[in-house]
Amino acid sequence: MLEHTDPSQVQLTKDGELKHFITTEHLSREVLTEILDTADSFVDLGAKQVKKVPLLRGKTVVNLFFEASTRTLSTFELAAKRLSADVLNLNISTSSTSKGETLKDTLMTLHAMHSDMFVVRHSSSGAAHFIAEHVTPDVAVINAGDGRHAHPTQAMLDMLTIRQAKGAFEPLSVAIVGDILHSRVARSQIHALRTLGVEDIRVIAPNTLLPHHIESLGVKVYTNMQQGIKDVDVVMMLRLQKERMNSALLPSESEFYKLYGLTMDKLALAKPDAVVMHPGPINRGVEIASSVADCDRSLILDQVTNGIAVRMAVMSMAVSGQTKSRSNNNGTEV
C-alpha cells in the first residue's frame, strides 16, 4: 500500500555519482569498478616518499566511532591524511550514551563545526543510513560498519584484493565461511561480488550462524565445509565475533574449529591456486590455522594495504559527489 524506498538511493547524486557510501547493495557495476580503479591509482602511493595528494585539502573528516575499532579507524585516519584532510577521531562508547537522541545531538554539534565528512561506525544496523538521510544530508557519510547491515569499504578492499590476484570476476567461485549471521562484512561482500559478476558465491556455516533466507541474496548455502570449499578460487574467512554471541549458537570454539576452521587439509580441497582472505583481526586456531594465515596464498596483509587505497578512493569520490550535488542544487534554486 505504501511505496518503499531503496535504501541505496540515498548515497547517489541525481547523476548517479557517489555522495555517501553506505552500502554496496544496488550500486551499479560502473560505480563499483570506478571505486576499484580509483583505489588502484592510490595503491602505489604508500610506497612513495611523499605519500600525500591534495584532493581533500581544507576538508575536515570526522571519524565517529561508536563501536571500538583499531584497524578500521587507523586506516580511515591514514587515508584521510594522505588525502590532505584535517582529521578528528572520536571514540564514543554506546554504553555511556544510551539512546538515539544523543547520536543525533552529537552529529548536529559536529555539523555545526562545519565538518565535510563523517566516517561512522555504529552497532545499530541502519545508523549510517539514518545519519545520511535524516541528520546531515549535506555532509558526506562513509559507513565504516553499521550493526549487521553493511561494511562497504571492507567489501571493496576485498574486491580490489581479488581483482589484483585473479583478474576477472566472472569465472570465479568464492566461498564465505563462518559467522554469516552477525556479519556486515559478508552481506557487503555478497552484494559486491554479485554486482561484479561472480555467479558462484557460497556461504558456509552451521544453521545457527546463517541468517534466515540468506539464499535470497543470491548465494548457495553449505553447512558442510568440505563440500562448500571444493574447487573454489577464493576463500573468505570471517571473524568469529565472540563478543556478539549472547546465546547458544555454538557448543564450543574447538568444535567450530574442527568443522569450519580453515586448515591446510580443508584448503587442499579448493583450487590449487585458491587464495585466502580474512577481514581481521584473525583468531588463530578458532576460524583459521596459523599455517594457513601465514602461507603464501594468504592475502591478509594485502587486504590491509588495499584498505587504505579503497578508503582514499571512496572519500575522494564522495566529497566530489557532494560538491557537485551542492552546486547543482544551488543552480536550480537561482
Next chain:
Amino acid sequence: MNILIKNGRLIDPANKIDSITDLYISNGHIASINTAPEGFVADQLIDASDKIVCPGLIDICAHAREPGPSQKGSIKTESMAAVAGGITTMITPPTTNPIIDTPAVAKLIKDRCTEAGKLTIHPMGALTKALEGEQLSPMHALASSGCIAFTNSRNAIANSLVLTRCLEYAATHDFLVVFQAQDAALAQGGCMHDDSTCTRLGLNGIPESTETVEVARCLLLTEQTGVRAHFGQLSCERSVRMIAEAQERGLPVTADVSIQNLLLTDENVNGFNNNFHLIPPLRSQLDRAGLIQGLISGTIQAICSDHQPHERAAKEAPFADTEPGMIGLETLLSLSLWLVEQEMLDLPQLIEKLTLAPAAILGLDAGNLAIGRKADICIFDPKAEWMLTPETSYSRGKNTPFMDHPLKGKVTNTLHNGQVVYSAN
C-alpha cells in the same frame, strides 16, 4: 438536547439496517429512526446526505499513555484524536506508568476520561502484579474499578503454572483474558519480521514462532481452564489457522488484528523507515493474506488501531534503537475502508468489525443503534479525500507512515452519549 441526523445512509449491523433515513436523538439516546417522535423539536440538525451514519467505532487496543510519559500523549489529546477518527470507545492496555494493577490507577483513567468528556475508555487490567508474571493481580477489585478485561500485555508469563492459575482465577469470575502473544526469549532483541528483508538489512529478526509458540500454549491452557479468551493483534497466518482450528473444536476464542498488519508487509521496512518499526512486526505477504482471509472468514472478528503515540525523539535514531509502534486512531476508518475498496468486505461487514464485533467480544453495551440505546455515532463521508498532516492531527504522536499520505473516507461528525464531540470544519 435533541439532534436530528438527516438523510444519511444508516448502517447498523446489530439491527441489520442499511438504508437512507433520518435518525432522531434525544437525551443521549436513540429516540427514533425514520419518523420523528411525537413533539420532537431538533436543537441541532446534521445533514448527512451522501454520508454514512454508523455506530461509533470501538477500538479494542489503543495506548493513551496516561498515566505515563506525557510527551507521548495524554487521555485528553488521544481522546480528541479518537473522536476525530469516529471512535467513541477505546480499550487501553495496562502498560501505563504506573501499571494498571491497582484499582487506583484504573479509577484515575476513568476519571481523566470523564474530565476529557469525549468518549468512553475501558482500561484492561494487568493479569499479574507489575506484569511480572509471578503473582496474580487483584482482578476482582480491578474489575470493580472499571477494568473490562485482563492481560499481561506482551510480557508473556514465563511460568506456565502461574499462567494456568491466572486463567483459572479469571475463569472463576468469568473475566475475559486478552493474550498479546509473544514468547519473550524468541522475541529478544528483535525489531522486524525474520525474513529476507531482515537478512538484507542486518536487523535482528522476530521469527514467526515468537507469536505462534505462545498462541499454541495459550490455546491449550484456555481449553484446560475454560477461561474466556481473546487474542489481540495477530500477525501470523499460522496463528490464524491455530485459532480457527480451536474455534472449530468449539473453543469460544476470539481475535483481532491491527489495520497496519492488514495493509503492510515487512518489505516496507526497506529504507529503514522507523515508522515501520512495529511490535508485533509487519510480516510477509503470506501472513498478510492469511490475516485478511481470517477476517473475511470470521476467525478474526475485529480490527483495531493498536495506536501507540511517540514523541519525535523516540523515533529519531537508527531503526532498532527507536521505540516501536505507530499512531492509528485518526486513520483507522480511512485505512479500513481500503478493504471495502478492494472488495474484500462490504461496507456493513467492515462496520461490524469496527463496532458490533468488538462490543460483543467485550460484552459492551455499545456498537448498536437500536431505539433506546446510547447515541454513540460516527458519521463519515466515504468519498472524501484528505490527508493527515502533523499540523492538523490531534494525537500528540506524529509517528505514522501514513502522514501526508492521500486517504479516502473522512469522519465528519462524532457523537458520544448524544453529544457532538467532533465536527470536521
